[in-house]
Amino acid sequence: MSKKTLKFPTGFFWGTATSAHQVEGGNVNEWSEWEKKNAKQWTKKARRHWKKWQQEKFPEMFQPANYISGQACDHYHLFEKDFDLAKYLGHKAYRFSIEWSRIEPKEGKIDQKEIEHYRQVLLALKERGLEPFVSLYHWTVPIWFSQKGGWLNPKAPYYFDRFVKIVSQNLFGQVNFWITLNEAMLCAGASYLRGTFPPQKRNVFKFLKAVNNLAKAHQLAYRSLHLIDLDCQVGIAKHNIYFKNIPLAEYFWNNRFLNKIKKEQDFIGLNYYKHHQFPKKKNLPVSDLDWEIYPKGIYYVLKDLKKYNKPIYITENGLADAQDAKRAKFIKDHLYWIHKAIKEDVDVRGYFHWSLLDNFEWDKGFWPRFGLIEVDYQTLKRIPRPSAYQYAKICRENALKL
Ligand code: BGC
Numbered sequence: 001m002s003k004k005t006l007k008f009p010t011g012f013f014w015g016t017a018t019s020a021h022q023v024e025g026g027n028v029n030e031w032s033e034w035e036k037k038n039a040k041q042w043t044k045k046a047r048r049h050w051k052k053w054q055q056e057k058f059p060e061m062f063q064p065a066n067y068i069s070g071q072a073c074d075h076y077h078l079f080e081k082d083f084d085l086a087k088y089l090g091h092k093a094y095r096f097s098i099e100w101s102r103i104e105p106k107e108g109k110i111d112q113k114e115i116e117h118y119r120q121v122l123l124a125l126k127e128r129g130l131e132p133f134v135s136l137y138h139w140t141v142p143i144w145f146s147q148k149g150g151w152l153n154p155k156a157p158y159y160f161d162r163f164v165k166i167v168s169q170n171l172f173g174q175v176n177f178w179i180t181l182n183e184a185m186l187c188a189g190a191s192y193l194r195g196t197f198p199p200q201k202r203n204v205f206k207f208l209k210a211v212n213n214l215a216k217a218h219q220l221a222y223r224s225l226h227l228i229d230l231d232c233q234v235g236i237a238k239h240n241i242y243f244k245n246i247p248l249a250e251y252f253w254n255n256r257f258l259n260k261i262k263k264e265q266d267f268i269g270l271n272y273y274k275h276h277q278f279p280k281k282k283n284l285p286v287s288d289l290d291w292e293i294y295p296k297g298i299y300y301v302l303k304d305l306k307k308y309n310k311p312i313y314i315t316e317n318g319l320a321d322a323q324d325a326k327r328a329k330f331i332k333d334h335l336y337w338i339h340k341a342i343k344e345d346v347d348v349r350g351y352f353h354w355s356l357l358d359n360f361e362w363d364k365g366f367w368p369r370f371g372l373i374e375v376d377y378q379t380l381k382r383i384p385r386p387s388a389y390q391y392a393k394i395c396r397e398n399a400l401k402l
Contacts, residue, residue: 003402004401004402005399005400005401005402006335006336006339006399006400006401006402007398007399008339008342008398008399008400009342009348009349010398011349012092012349012350012351012398013092013093013131013133013313013349013350013351013352014090014091014092014093014350014351014394014395014398015086015091015092015093015094015095015130015131015133015350015351015352015353016086016091016094016095016352016353016354016355016356016372017094017095017096017133017315017316017352017353017354017355017356018075018094018095018096018097018355018356018357018359019096019097019135019138019139019140019182019359020096020097020098020099020102020138020140021069021072021097021099021138021139021140021360022069022072022138022355022359022360022361022362023072023073023075023096023355023357023359023360024072024073024074024075024076024099025069025070025071025072025073025074025075025076025077026071026074026076027069027099027101027102027140028101028105028143029099029100029101029140029141029142029143030101030140030141030142030143030145030146030150030198031069031139031140031198031362032069033143034198035067035068035069036068038067038363039064039065039066039067039068040064042064042066042067042363042365043061043062043063043064043066043067046061046062047062051290054288054289054290057288057322058288058322058367058368060365060366060367061364061365061367066365066366066367067363067365068365069360071380072359072360073357073358073359073375073377073380074380075357076117078380079121079124080124081382082356082357082373082382083124083125083128083130084128085356085373085382085384086128086130086356087128087129087130088392089372089384089388089389089391089392089395090391090392090393090394090395090396091130091392091395092129092130092131092395093130093131093132093133093350093352094125094130094131094132094133094356095132095133095134095135095179095315095316095352096121096132096133096134096135097134097135097136097137097138097182098118098134098135098136098167099114099140100136100137100140100141100142100145100160100163101140101141101142101143102114102117103115103118103163103166103167104142104163104166105142106142106144107142107144107145107159110166115166115167115170115171118167118171119170119171119174122171122174122175123174126174131176131177132174132175132176132177133177133179133269133313133315133350133352134171134175134177134178134179135179135180135181135182135237136160136163136164136167136178136179136180136181136221137160137180137181137182137184137217138182139182139183139187139197139362145159146198146199150191150199150210151188151191151209151210151213151214151217152206152209152210152213153213154213156213156217157213157214157216157217157219157220158220160217160220160221161217161220161221161224164180164220164221164224164225165224165228168224168225168228168229168232169228172228172229173229175229175232176231176232176233177232177233177235177267177313178221178225178232178233178234178235179234179235179236179237179269179315180217180218180221180222180225180234180235180236181214181217181218181236181237182236182237182271182315183237183238183239183271184211184214184215184218184236184257185211185238185239185253185256185257186239188207188210188211188214189207191207191210192204192206192207192210193207196363197362197363211257215257215260215261218236218261218264219261219264221234222234222261222264222265223264233266233267234264234265234266234267235265235266235267235268235269235310235313236257236261236265236268236269237269237270237271237315237316238254238257238258238268238269238270238271239271239272239273239316240253240254240270240271240272240301240304240305241253241254241273241274241275241276241297241301242272242274242275242276242277242294242296242297242298242300242301243275243276243277244275244276244277244278244300245277245278246276246278249276250304254301254304255304258305258308262308265308265310266310266311267310267311267312267313267349268305268308268310268311268312268313269312269313269314269315270298270301270302270305270312270313270314270315270316271314271315271316271317271354272297272298272301272314272316272317272334273291273316273317273318273319274291274292274294274297275292275294275297277294281294285326287319287320287321287326288319288320288321288322288368288369289319289320289364289368291319291320293319293326293330293333295330295333295334295336295337296337298314298317298334298337298338298341299337299338299340299341302337302338302341302346302348303341303344303346305346306345306346306347310347311347311348311349312346312347312348312349313348313349313350313351313352314338314348314350314351314352315352316352316353316354317334317351317352317353317354318330318353318354318355318370319370320361320368320369320370321369321370322368322369324385324386324387327372327385327387328386328387328390328391331353331387331390331391331394332390332394332400332402335351335394335400336400336402338351339400353372353391354370355370355371355372356371356372356373357371357372357373357375357382358370358371358373358374358375358377359371359375371385372384372385372387372388372391373385373388
């Protein structure tokens with residue numbers, strides 16, 4: 001790489017992403033109930049699952065409290081302070097999710113005070129000049145919905161659509177960008193194929209059924225959102241992996257879902273974390289989760305998405321790195337390849353780093369640290385990591401200096 005400045009397009013959205021259950025605290029949903037049941041047993045699983053260096057570095061994985069979201073980052077109460085930090089760090093946009101179980105804790109009963117909460121969240125973003133990108137499903141569902149069979153229930157898309165309509169009617173005019181579903185394939189796969197997420201099933205037919213219902217849920221929500229607000233932009237956040245020389249996996253994992261909803265998306269949200277290459281690449285650096293870091297993969301994935309001819313936002317990209325030893329380079333290297341894709345006419349319009357804050361990493365709990373900002377879970381103190389300032393410079397200059 002030569003010494004130069006890579007300029008990003010004017011109006012590029014620089015930001016970060018979070019999701020309700022991972023940061024808010026105090027949620028009561030299918031996941032919160034499941035965590036409580038499993039916490040103890042996961043401390044035992046940790047011994048088998050993680051490598052020695054990870055076990056030594058993160059002994060909290062052996063404590064049940066690690067696996068219970070509890071008050072998380074208390075972002076539910078501290079959101080204004082968190083947005084002050086995001087603004088101070090030069091961000092221009094923020095992606096977050098609205099928690100269905102707060103809005104509709106019992107079927108058909110809408111909690112107006114929670115709607116008001118999210119109205120305040122949106123106002124706070126506006127006051128700070130942060131453009132909201134709002135996700136409507138980021139893996140957590142109300143308990144009543146899961147009791148009805150969750151995404152396997154043929155009526156599931158209609159239940160979701162009913163929730164979406166309520167949210168969009170009530171928040172009319174406050175949101176320009178909606179993300180209906182976050183990583184539908186990944187979540188359905190973990191729930192119904194790998195059996196690692198609730199309801200922990202392993203059945204390919206159930207997996208396919210859930211995926212079909214999720215696609216239908218998106219299609220209904222797409223129409224409803226546009227009926228309520230003609231001008232809004234609607235898409236999904238899709239977890240695409242760079243597969244080298246594995247075309248079937250590429251089709252099945254990366255393209256199949258996008259093909260299903262081809263006619264119902266105004267943009268594509270890309271979450272990029274992983275690559276699978278055959279033959280395997282050797283000696284790549286890894287994150288605290290032992291995920292290999294392969295920035296060039298984002299370039300290939302973006303080039304593939306070009307065929308859909310839609311604007312693209314990188315809705316997630318990040319790594320678990322408690323020491324913050326690799327994050328700044330990780331960001332710069334990925335941005336280098338994103339910029340190259342833009343130069344080659346891929347219409348990328350924003351980058352959301354995962355994540356603003358350390359947060360609750362699902363079945364792994366709190367030990368993986370994804371935040372630009374460190375969170376002390378005892379005191380709830382926020383401390384920006386050095387990489388947060390490096391990212392801030394890029395956001396403010398709308399450019400990457402090599
Ligand atoms: C999810 C996030 C998660 C991140 C890191 C993404 O697949 O959308 O919720 O925290 O990956 O694992």
